[in-house]
Amino acid sequence: MTVTPAARPEVVTVGDADELGRRAADIVSEFVEAEPRGVLGVATGSSPEPLWAELVRRRRDGLRTDGLTLVALDEYVGLPAGHPESYRTFVRDRVAAPLGVDDDRVVVPDGTSADLLAATRAAEVHERRIADLGGVGLQIVGIGANGHLGFNEPGSPFRSLSRVVELADRTRLDNARYFGGDPRAVPSRAITQGLSTIMSARHVLLVVRGRTKAVALDAALHGPVTESLPASLLQWHPRVTIIADREALGAS
Numbered sequence: 001m002t003v004t005p006a007a008r009p010e011v012v013t014v015g016d017a018d019e020l021g022r023r024a025a026d027i028v029s030e031f032v033e034a035e036p037r038g039v040l041g042v043a044t045g046s047s048p049e050p051l052w053a054e055l056v057r058r059r060r061d062g063l064r065t066d067g068l069t070l071v072a073l074d075e076y077v078g079l080p081a082g083h084p085e086s087y088r089t090f091v092r093d094r095v096a097a098p099l100g101v102d103d104d105r106v107v108v109p110d111g112t113s114a115d116l117l118a119a120t121r122a123a124e125v126h127e128r129r130i131a132d133l134g135g136v137g138l139q140i141v142g143i144g145a146n147g148h149l150g151f152n153e154p155g156s157p158f159r160s161l162s163r164v165v166e167l168a169d170r171t172r173l174d175n176a177r178y179f180g181g182d183p184r185a186v187p188s189r190a191i192t193q194g195l196s197t198i199m200s201a202r203h204v205l206l207v208v209r210g211r212t213k214a215v216a217l218d219a220a221l222h223g224p225v226t227e228s229l230p231a232s233l234l235q236w237h238p239r240v241t242i243i244a245d246r247e248a249l250g251a252s
């Protein structure tokens, strides 16, 4: 069977992190001006950091971001409330507060219980909350060096909804920098929006920085659409914008 991609993703090449921040902020600004009370999907991690910094600058210059609802892409399982590396903490302190978004419009899966049943229920609640909000308008995502999207690791079903997943060794290794350099200190499980959930966003903005992502990004853009490289599924999304630096696009 041959499947024709819905539309080629638009790829914007940038020279440095500041330019990535500005180009990504152009897209978010356009979204928030069109939908001041829109639903913005938020990835954590290092790739979007220049975007948050630029949005804060634009807010100071008058951009109204305070009406947005922010929906997290994922959360670790088993970190206690208030843990500095929990994604709830990140989204609240690093994105919502600087953008003037009240806590009651910050939607993050509750990963505070390490109990698998409780985490599974929290994932279902996350999926339902996204549906109740009418879906995500603009979803920001990064890509893992192994091609993961959210925490949908290689092998994740395309039809997956928000659920509990086991993190790949590679992901724990990559995220060890946030946990004192020890991959074993990185939680082994997370709650993530599913691939189908991410694909339901009306517009997906993928931001990518650095050489370590080049192989995965090249495969996601030009390789077959396959569950062994979850980000390749974006080839089937009708509206994707990719903003990447030259290092990340090095293999393309």
Ligand code: F6R
Residues within 6 Å of the ligand: 042, 043, 044, 045, 046, 047, 048, 073, 074, 141, 142, 143, 144, 145, 148, 149, 150, 151
């Ligand atoms: C984060 C997330 C992950 C990251 C990816 C890239 O919420 O879902 O998929 O986007 O691991 O991380 P960075 O940007 O730190 O390289």
